[in-house]
Amino acid sequence: MAEEKMVSKTRKIQPRTLAVILSIIPGLGQMYNRRFLKGFIFLIISTAFLITTWDYIDIGIWGLFTLGTIPREHHSIQLLIQGLISLIVLAFGIGIYIYNFMDARSDAIAREANRPKPTLLQGVKGFYNNGFPYFMIMPGLIMLLFIVVVPLLFMFALAFTNYNQYNAPPRKLLDWVGFTNFVDLVHIDIWKDTFFSVFSWTIVWTVVATTLQIALGLILALLVNDTRIKFKRAIRTILILPWAVPAFVSILIFSALFNPTFGAINRDILSQFNVMLPWLSDPFWTKVALIMIQTWLGFPFVFALFTGVLQSVPRDMYEAADVDGGTRWQKLRHITLPHILFATAPLLIMQYAGNFNNFNIIYLFNEGNPAVRGQNAGGTDILISWVYKLTFESNNYNMAAAITIIMGLVVSIFAFYQFRKTASFKEEGRY
Structure with a gap:
């Protein structure tokens, strides 16, 4: 009787369930489904993976x-990097292991439905049709993991360690310190004063400089697009010229022009009015100079962008507005601006995100100076240039990583929110 009960219980187990149970050892579930070659391949791949990576993963996770x-x-540092790579390799192995269960269950379901078992040639053909695109992009994805994802994870991990110039391996070992670095950033006086000063200037710099370059580009595009303007091609070419010159060259030239001693702006222009401004020694005037320079460097791209969009606005809409007695302001507000913003809103948002992390102009113009008493950042440093100094000049890697995480969160939240609000994002996928 006991044997009959065991047989009846065994019969109740569905093939798909039994295939999943057997797949605890990779390949056995496929062999149970009479897919012997596939099962053998799964078994060989799993065994080879364990043999070749076990020691590396073991040391990596421990480290x-x-x-x-x-x-x-x-x-x-070496142990941290090896540990992060081990996590990626382990995730890849777990992915194969999970796919082993899913494949065995899928074959068992097909077996229950009495669907014919595909031949080897049919299996290869099915892989080519369904899996070939994934197989081709796999090398690129693997490179992306090790070139982009691993450095990001490494930076993220450093923010929770005590890695600085006084505690650096191999002389000393690092420790996990949790959120201590983030707490110090808002509680210790020198870090708190510097962080809030730099963060507030970064916000002002991003909003003012980007808005001015967008506004100037829009005004010039509207003027050049006016039907009463002649020589449009020549004017457009001239206005785009600042974009053609490499930005770092223009910044270095402006740095010389704004020099308070021998710069042409003070010596040849402002001196005519008996004015000499401390462009490089006073934080306020340095910030004013930086905003003007960024407006000059950034408006050509916006101008070119808006000029192209204005060419696509249907003329019959303006003609209909003229018939209805619409004013220039009404046509600008209800026809021109909606078309421009619908087409360019994502790119304009990226202008703000780009200026938030615009390291080149800040560092090349005056290296983030002048110095400010009681702070470990310059008077014109934005977050990205401050992170550079913390990393390469004072070796405060842990604080630099913590600030970088905050920067990434700010940019991500702002960009995501703005993209969600743009009409182009809302209309995506409807057509």
């Missing part, structure tokens, strides 16, 4: 949690 235990023998 990721401990960051080493013996100073001068263990290197915390």
Whole structure:
């Protein structure tokens, strides 16, 4: 009787369930479904993966949690990187293992439905039709993981360690410190004063400089697009010339022009009015100069962008507005601006995000100076240039990583919110 009960219980187990259970050992579920070649391939791949990566993953996971235990023998940074790579390799192996269960279950369901088992040639053909695109993009995805994802994870991990110039491996080992760096950023006086000063200037710089370059580009595009303007091609060419010159060359030239001693702006222009402004030594005037320079450097792109969009606005809409007695302002507000913003809103948002992290102009113009008493950043440093100084000049890697995370969150939240509000995002996928 006991044997009959065991047989009846065994019969109740569906093939798909049994295939999943057997797939605990990769390949056995496929072999149960009489897909012997596929099962053998799964078994070989899984075994090879374990043999080749087990030691690396084992040491990597251990190093990721401990960051080493013996100073001068263990290197915390190397262990951290190996641990992050181990996580990616382990995730890849888990993905194969999960796919092993899914494939066995899928074959078992097909077997229950008495669907014919595909031949080897049919299987290869099915893989070519369905999986070939994924197979071709796999090398690119793997490169993306190790070139982009690993450095980002490494930076993120450093923000939760005590890695600085006084605590650097291999002389000393790193420790996980949790959110201590973020707390210090808003509680310790020198960090708090510097962070809020730099962060507020970064916001002002981003909003004012970007808005001015967009406004100037829009005004010039509207003027050049006016039917009463002649020589449009020549004017457009001249206005785009600042964009043609490499930005770093223009910035270095402006740095010389704004020099308070020998610069042409003070010596040849402002001196005529008995005015000499401290462009490079006073934080306020340095910020004013930076905003003017960025407006000059940024408006040609916006001008070219708006000029192209204005060419696509249907003329019959303006003609209909004229018939209805619409004013220039009404046509601008209800016809021109909606068309421009619908087509360019994502790019305009990226202008703000780009200026938020515009390292070149800040560093090349005056290296973020002048110095400010009681702060460890210059008077015109934005977050990205401050992070550069913390990393390459004072070796405060942990604080630089913490600030970088905050920067990434600010830009991501702002960009996501603005993209969600744009009409082009809302209309995407409807056509």
